[in-house]
Amino acid sequence: MRADLAAAEWPRRAGLAALTAALGAENLRWVGGAVRDALLGLAVADVDAATRLHPKAVMAACARAGIRTVPTGLAHGTVTAVLADGPVEITTLRRDVATDGRRATIAFAEDWREDAARRDFTINALYAHPETLEISDYFEGLADLAAGRVRFIGPARQRIAEDHLRILRYYRFQARFGAALDPEAEAACAELAHTLKGLSRERIAAELLALLALPDPHATLTRMRAQGVLPVILPEAGAPQLAALARLIAAEAAQGFAPDPVRRLAALLPPSVEVAEAVAARLRLSKAQRARLVSAAGRGEGDAGDPRALAYRLSSAFAIDRLLLAGADARMLAGWQAPSFPLKGGDIVARGVRAGPEVARLLKKIEARWVAEGFPGAERVDQMLAEELGTSAFRFD
Structure with missing residues (x-):
């Protein structure tokens, strides 16, 4: 783990310098994944920012600087700055007023520590000054990051009660960054697993697929099943399915295929089209994801x-x-x-076969032979056509 962000490339992006000049360094901090991943020496794509300024002030300041903004989440204080080197989500400092396990009512805040206190894990609550890159760590996140420990900010049960999705986020972050288990977090996730039933299927699907996209989530999913979490969100995934997932992960690695979350979801289901259809509907998967899941089930x-x-x-x-x-x-x-099948209906008609169903049947038969022979060239396909015309009864014009 790096000691600071001095070697990181992303803080030197021109767009970030322009954004800092527009909002004022005293009002801005880089926060979350970009800071965490840079300290671990990982590649950083997206950058998020926290600010003391309210959304309207952010948009006005950006407009004066010629930076286009999109009000992507005004209800939660989020504005996206559209920069040449990548968008930046800018969120006003917040504190939770009320939570019900699914959503939070927030109020704007002015204190960086107060904003950090409402985040989920200590390793996600690291703030970096946009000019000095000095890191503000209010809850010992740097020590947890160095130790490979995923720890909730504050009591784990309380943080999960505020947002039940944090159960799945915990397992995903633990699978990605954790070297040791946090007993308090593990116990809280198991105890409150039933609360996941109250979440939208879309939120569950997004977290499950994000977990499955990690290099090797098998051990984490096995633990989730043992702790009663996986049966709540994917009851179809029993011991045989987890074993199938382990074999798939090994096959992907051995053959050089990148991890694929939909393929891995298919491994966690019995090979049944009906089950795949039901799970795709339950998780509100996209049409493309559903098609792959159903095909894999067949x-x-x-x-x-x-x-x-x-x-x-x-x-x-x-x-x-x-x-x-x-x-x-x-x-x-x-x-x-x-390859494209090098024979058309018109080619057959040109050989004297009357247009109609016989042409379609002949096309289908020759295409099957072409595939079985390993997709030979047009000359061989022409020979196949001659053979079929010479040995079958067709109606000729």
Whole structure:
């Protein structure tokens, strides 16, 4: 872990300097993931900021400086500054007035420590001065980051009661950064697992997929099942499914495929199209995610043979999912583009076959032979056509 942000690249972005000049360094701090990840030597994409200024003042100051803003979350004090080197979410310092486990009523604050106190984990409550890069650490987050410890700010049960989604966030951050378990957090998550039932399916799906996208979440998901958390959000994921996930993670790593959360979600479900449909609906997955989940659920004996034939039938992405889930080698499909069938109905009609259903049947038969032979060129397809015309009865014009 780095001692400071001196070696980090992102604080030197021109857009951040312009934003600092517009809002005033005394009113601005970089906060959260960008600070945390930079201290760990990880790549940083998005930068978030906290400010003493209220949203309207932020937008006015940015407008004077020629910086475009988008009011992405005014109810929660958030404005997004659109910069050439990446957007920055700027949120006014806040304190919680009331919480119900799903949402919070907030009031604006002026004290940096008060804003830090409402954040979830100590490692997410590190603030950096935009000019000096001095880090403000109000709850020993630097020590926790160095120790690989994910710890709630304040009593874990209280923080979870404020926002039940923090249970899933805890497991995700622990899987990513944790080297040791925090007993208080583990006990609180297990005790309050039932409260996850009150959250929107979209919020649960987003956190679950984010966890599954990590390099190796198997141990964390196994612990979540043992503690009664996973059965609340994904009751279909039993011991056999967790074992299937472990095999998939190993196959992805061995064959050079990046972690894929939807593919891994498929591993956590029985290979049943009906189950996949139900889970996709329950988690409010997108159409594209649903299609992949359902396709993966249909894996089976029909997938044996040339992987390219499977990819031609389904698409390369769907075929890779099914092969990896089955423990088969999918490497030949990485970057493979399915060729176009070099025969058209007009080619058959030109050979004298009467236009109609017979042409479609002949196309389908020759295409099946073409796939089975490994996608030969047009010359071989023409030979196939001649063979079929010579051995079958067709109505010719």
